Amino acid sequence: MTRITSISLRRILDSRGNATVEADVLTESGGFGRGAAPSGASTGEYEAIELPASESIAKAREHAVPRLEGVYAGDQRAVDNALRAADGTDDFSAIGANSAVAISMAAAKAAADVLGAPLYQHLGGAFRGENFPIPLGNVVGGGEHAKEATHIQEFLAAPVGAPSVSEAVFANAAVHAAVADVLDERGVPAAKGDEGAWAPPISDADAFEVVDEAVDRVEDEVGFEIRFGLDMAAAELYDDDREAYVYGDETKSADEQIEYVAGLVDEYDLAYVEDPLDENDYEAFAELTDRVGDRTLICGDDLFVTNVERLEDGIDAGAANSILIKPNQIGTLSDAFDAVELAARNGYETVISHRSGETEDTTIAHLAVATDAGYIKTGTVGGERTAKLNELVRIADDAV
Numbered sequence: 146m147t148r149i150t151s152i153s154l155r156r157i158l159d160s161r162g163n164a165t166v167e168a169d170v171l172t173e174s175g176g177f178g179r180g181a182a183p184s185g186a187s188t189g190e191y192e193a194i195e196l197p198a199s200e201s202i203a204k205a206r207e208h209a210v211p212r213l214e215g216v217y218a219g220d221q222r223a224v225d226n227a228l229r230a231a232d233g234t235d236d237f238s239a240i241g242a243n244s245a246v247a248i249s250m251a252a253a254k255a256a257a258d259v260l261g262a263p264l265y266q267h268l269g270g271a272f273r274g275e276n277f278p279i280p281l282g283n284v285v286g287g288g289e290h291a292k293e294a295t296h297i298q299e300f301l302a303a304p305v306g307a308p309s310v311s312e313a314v315f316a317n318a319a320v321h322a323a324v325a326d327v328l329d330e331r332g333v334p335a336a337k338g339d340e341g342a343w344a345p346p347i348s349d350a351d352a353f354e355v356v357d358e359a360v361d362r363v364e365d366e367v368g369f370e371i372r373f374g375l376d377m378a379a380a381e382l383y384d385d386d387r388e389a390y391v392y393g394d395e396t397k398s399a400d401e402q403i404e405y406v407a408g409l410v411d412e413y414d415l416a417y418v419e420d421p422l423d424e425n426d427y428e429a430f431a432e433l434t435d436r437v438g439d440r441t442l443i444c445g446d447d448l449f450v451t452n453v454e455r456l457e458d459g460i461d462a463g464a465a466n467s468i469l470i471k472p473n474q475i476g477t478l479s480d481a482f483d484a485v486e487l488a489a490r491n492g493y494e495t496v497i498s499h500r501s502g503e504t505e506d507t508t509i510a511h512l513a514v515a516t517d518a519g520y521i522k523t524g525t526v527g528g529e530r531t532a533k534l535n536e537l538v539r540i541a542d543d544a545v
């Protein structure tokens with residue numbers, strides 16, 4: 146019933162106005178699924194390769210589509226193995242991880258459609274749908290997502306005490322609004338960055354004060370615990386030649402960076418710190434995890450790139466205690482699942498994530514519920530972000 150009969154690929158817009166790949170998968174019994182690839186700006190060195198959308202579509206039409214016709218969409222591993230075989234490289238550089246992930250997600254949705262089940266249930270099984278991830282909401286940001294703003298890429302609200310996912314989602318939106326108020330009171334103008342976070346022209350130190358104040362105000366209003374965290378995207382700050390992290394005119398050695406981050410964790414009671422160190426420095430990740438991993442999540446994004454081999458290296462080294470999962474970093478849902486399962490078996494928390502360039506696709510909301518992920522990072526405001534957040538609210542309301 147879920148045998149794939151046709152796949153259409155097209156260029157659509159992403160949230161930055163760039164072209165990305167959308168895939169439609171049809172099955173013989175009329176099942177339909179649509180998936181669209183997101184796109185990163187602060188991409189990790191070891192990510193699967195995104196090709197220009199037109200090139201990726203042409204290559205996928207030539208090599209992948211003929212192999213996939215006749216494959217059962219309900220057999221996600223068969224779909225994803227066919228994608229890998231069609232590509233023939235380790236990093237999807239032949240057909241592009243953008244076409245691969247769009248097709249992989251579209252096939253899963255087509256199968257769910259045939260089965261008449263919500264996507265999270267098709268992917269995760271009958272016992273999923275009771276636990277929801279805590280949404281990490283980007284409220285202030287800079288780095289590669291907004292020039293002339295903070296060096297740290299993302300300041301993320303973390304409503305850890307929210308009684309429901311809906312209250313968590315609304316709390317993050319309230320922190321976003323409170324940040325605007327605090328900035329306004331300080332006379333700081335702020336545009337928004339790529340993910341809809343405020344991108345004020347202030348120092349990182351000032352941003353900590355602003356976010357801390359905004360979180361306190363909303364915590365008082367809602368009456369449950371809200372903390373905050375960071376994505377430092379430190380690989381973007383690290384200069385290989387100078388062997389240092391560069392913050393404008395200042396630099397920090399790896400030891401100084403560890404000291405700095407450990408100090409921030411304690412000063413602001415940070416719930417979460419993603420990529421605090423360079424993507425090649427497992428040792429420094431391990432040292433920081435050893436120091437503060439008992440009281441905060443140290444998460445590997447560019448470090449692990451959703452790749453089981455890199456995660457295995459990290460587990461061996463004791464680097465980080467959580468992993469960011471971005472399906473387009475690795476190219477297929479099966480590979481993303483493998484990374485989640487390896488993480489879970491080794492006590493690593495999982496954080497399912499959007500990219501800075503997004504579409505209305507809601508697959509990651511379902512993926513987070515399907516995998517019982519502790520967290521999801523998918524922005525706070527803006528249509529391509531609220532698409533996922535609202536889908537979580539619908540899943541919790543049994544309305545998908």
Ligand SMILES: C=C(OP(=O)(O)O)C(=O)O
Pocket residue numbers: 184185186187188189289376378446498499500501502
């Ligand atoms: C979402 C992120 O940004 P990008 O998609 O630009 O990698 C991130 O670094 O976690």
Ligand SMILES: [Mg+2]
Pocket residue numbers: 376378419420446447
């Ligand atoms: Mg990141």
